[in-house]
Amino acid sequence: MPNSISNLRKFVAPEIIFGVGARKTVGNFARNFGGQRVLIVTDPGVIKTGWVEDVKRSLEETGLEYRIFSNVSPNPRAEEVMQGAALYHEEGCNLIVAVGGGSPMDCAKGIGIVSANNQHILMFEGVDRIHSPIPPLVFIPTTAGTSADVSQFAIISDQDTRMKVSIVSKAVVPDVTLIDPETTLTMDPFLTACTGIDAMVHAVEAFVSTASGPLTDMHALEAIKLVSENLPKLVQNPSDVALREQLMLASLKAGLAFSNAILGAVHAMSHSLGGFLDLPHGLCNSILVERVIDYNFNASPDRFRVIADTLGIETKNLSTPQLQKALVSHVSELKQRVGLTQTLGEAGVVKADIPELSGNALTDPCILTNPRKSNKRDVEVVYEEAL
Numbered sequence: 305m306p307n308s309i310s311n312l313r314k315f316v317a318p319e320i321i322f323g324v325g326a327r328k329t330v331g332n333f334a335r336n337f338g339g340q341r342v343l344i345v346t347d348p349g350v351i352k353t354g355w356v357e358d359v360k361r362s363l364e365e366t367g368l369e370y371r372i373f374s375n376v377s378p379n380p381r382a383e384e385v386m387q388g389a390a391l392y393h394e395e396g397c398n399l400i401v402a403v404g405g406g407s408p409m410d411c412a413k414g415i416g417i418v419s420a421n422n423q424h425i426l427m428f429e430g431v432d433r434i435h436s437p438i439p440p441l442v443f444i445p446t447t448a449g450t451s452a453d454v455s456q457f458a459i460i461s462d463q464d465t466r467m468k469v470s471i472v473s474k475a476v477v478p479d480v481t482l483i484d485p486e487t488t489l490t491m492d493p494f495l496t497a498c499t500g501i502d503a504m505v506h507a508v509e510a511f512v513s514t515a516s517g518p519l520t521d522m523h524a525l526e527a528i529k530l531v532s533e534n535l536p537k538l539v540q541n542p543s544d545v546a547l548r549e550q551l552m553l554a555s556l557k558a559g560l561a562f563s564n565a566i567l568g569a570v571h572a573m574s575h576s577l578g579g580f581l582d583l584p585h586g587l588c589n590s591i592l593v594e595r596v597i598d599y600n601f602n603a604s605p606d607r608f609r610v611i612a613d614t615l616g617i618e619t620k621n622l623s624t625p626q627l628q629k630a631l632v633s634h635v636s637e638l639k640q641r642v643g644l645t646q647t648l649g650e651a652g653v654v655k656a657d658i659p660e661l662s663g664n665a666l667t668d669p670c671i672l673t674n675p676r677k678s679n680k681r682d683v684e685v686v687y688e689e690a691l
């Protein structure tokens with residue numbers, strides 16, 4: 305039995321419907337949750353793919369009215385959340401359906417928070433700051449990686465400070481997620497690679513997190529295996545639905561792991577970077593991942609050995625320093641195989657930016673569960689190595 309509060313672990317998850325065609329059940333779920341007028345939150349790119357049409361049709365077939373809010377940037381902004389919440393209120397909506405990647409899903413969470421709590425979205429930064437229950441959330445993810453459809457995180461950009469704000473609360477775990485691998489067929493190879501690496505980073509960070517435990521470890525390891533075995537093949541065969549399904553499964557498992565075990569320095573540093581330069585989230589993670597693994601390795605060598613085994617690295621005869629080297633180069637090669645080779649410098653960062661980036665990373669909640677305790681200089685060195 306656990307003998308202290310720090311040993312307790314929790315596990316929160318939405319109702320999950322997984323499989324091709326899941327998106328078409330949205331009308332039934334919206335009706336079952338008492339929906340009358342639905343706010344669909346999406347973005348212009350997702351509208352072009354046609355998936356929103358399927359959602360509209362399903363809602364119409366079940367006799368539900370809807371309004372659409374699609375003014376969502378790739379890194380959703382505080383003012384967009386406030387606009388969406390105003391529309392939700394003006395139109396008398398009572399349920400939110402998000403269709404898209406992490407951006408519409410995080411924006412939808414923000415709209416739900418604001419509509420129920422009547423305060424500016426930036427007031428909810430941090431852990432467990434939401435007091436009033438938010439409207440039912442029904443999510444349909446169209447990327448395989450962000451896992452905003454299962455997580456208790458919402459990440460919102462503050463344009464004034466050029467920072468990303470992390471909102472962490474059980475209140476933003478959707479009521480149901482309709483995970484339909486077919487919707488990821490419209491991702492281009494770059495987005496497929498970025499989101500796939502994001503899923504792997506979720507799993508790695510969750511497995512070495514100081515809040516990891518048996519409820520999350522199994523999901524994290526299965527996700528690592530699924531990404532490493534399937535992502536390179538998928539980037540070569542983007543229309544293979546079976547491979548799309550494996551990546552969706554990886555994303556789901558990684559999401560269940562990190563939503564409950566939280567993340568680490570890759571995400572703290574990548575949130576800081578993404579807020580500063582408005583770069584794709586998965587790309588930011590990809591730029592940083594092997595540098596952070598190298599930095600963290602000695603804080604959790606046994607766990608990194610399990611990760612290396614899971615990635616298929618022959619670890620038996622390797623000393624700990626050899627293993628560290630092998631793991632870092634394996635992750636770097638995996639990124640190269642899926643076409644992600646950009647450095648921090650190529651992404652537009654200069655050395656003078658690093659102190660500010662590092663200061664902001666240290667204020668992100670994800671740094672709290674990183675296995676190695678970090679100060680500003682530590683983080684600066686990792687950014688410098690990724691330049």
Ligand SMILES: [Fe+2]
Pocket residue numbers: 450502506571585589
């Ligand atoms: Fe992520």
